[in-house]
Amino acid sequence: MSVELKTERLILRPFAEADLEAFAAINADPEVMRYIGDGKPRDREATREGIVKSRRAWDEQGWGTFAVVETDTSDLVGFAALAVPNFLPEILPVVEVGWRIARDRWGKGYAPEAARAAIGFAFNDIGMTRLVSCIHRDNTASIRVAEKLGMTLERETTVPEVNVPCKVYELNR
Numbered sequence: 001m002s003v004e005l006k007t008e009r010l011i012l013r014p015f016a017e018a019d020l021e022a023f024a025a026i027n028a029d030p031e032v033m034r035y036i037g038d039g040k041p042r043d044r045e046a047t048r049e050g051i052v053k054s055r056r057a058w059d060e061q062g063w064g065t066f067a068v069v070e071t072d073t074s075d076l077v078g079f080a081a082l083a084v085p086n087f088l089p090e091i092l093p094v095v096e097v098g099w100r101i102a103r104d105r106w107g108k109g110y111a112p113e114a115a116r117a118a119i120g121f122a123f124n125d126i127g128m129t130r131l132v133s134c135i136h137r138d139n140t141a142s143i144r145v146a147e148k149l150g151m152t153l154e155r156e157t158t159v160p161e162v163n164v165p166c167k168v169y170e171l172n173r
Contacts, residue, residue: 003058003125005066005117010110012066012080012117014058015051019067022076023047026102035136036100037087038162057083063126068101068114077105080114082122085134087159091168095122097131099145106141112148119149123173130172137165 005012015023026032027042027050042050050065057064065081078101085096097118099111122128133151135142151169158165 007113011069015054015067035139077102080118111145133169134166
């Protein structure tokens with residue numbers, strides 16, 4: 001499926017094979033990954049598997065993870081994702097909106113800009129009525145992004161597989 005969303009400064013589109021090196025560099029950064037899953041960076045192979053899984057989701061369901069590209073430079077700067085948070089069974093069934101931005105682009109407002117576009121796609125194009133974001137309890141930057149998006153705290157819990165405390169924010173259409 002070929003979906004492309006444009007914001008003031010960004011282009012959101014499904015991941016392509018050519019995105020591997022840039023995305024692997026983002027996922028290899030310990031600061032970027034410290035609040036993701038078990039907090040460990042991901043290697044090139046894990047990144048490749050993630051891209052393959054993302055492309056499969058687009059093919060099978062018509063939505064998934066968007067590669068986020070800076071319009072001015074054409075650089076891949078991260079992602080905005082629509083995904084089922086299977087790692088947190090207690091909140092299912094639901095779709096999560098998530099974001100990950102390269103550290104050298106932090107503080108530019110790219111995460112809320114990209115997430116807003118993904119949310120608009122979820123609500124207006126797909127017809128979803130509720131989204132959540134599962135955020136590590138200590139990730140104050142992502143909590144601020146969720147609040148900027150108008151999301152409200154739904155619950156605090158622990159991700160069972162990695163025993164990580166998280167806050168679940170929600171947004172209804």
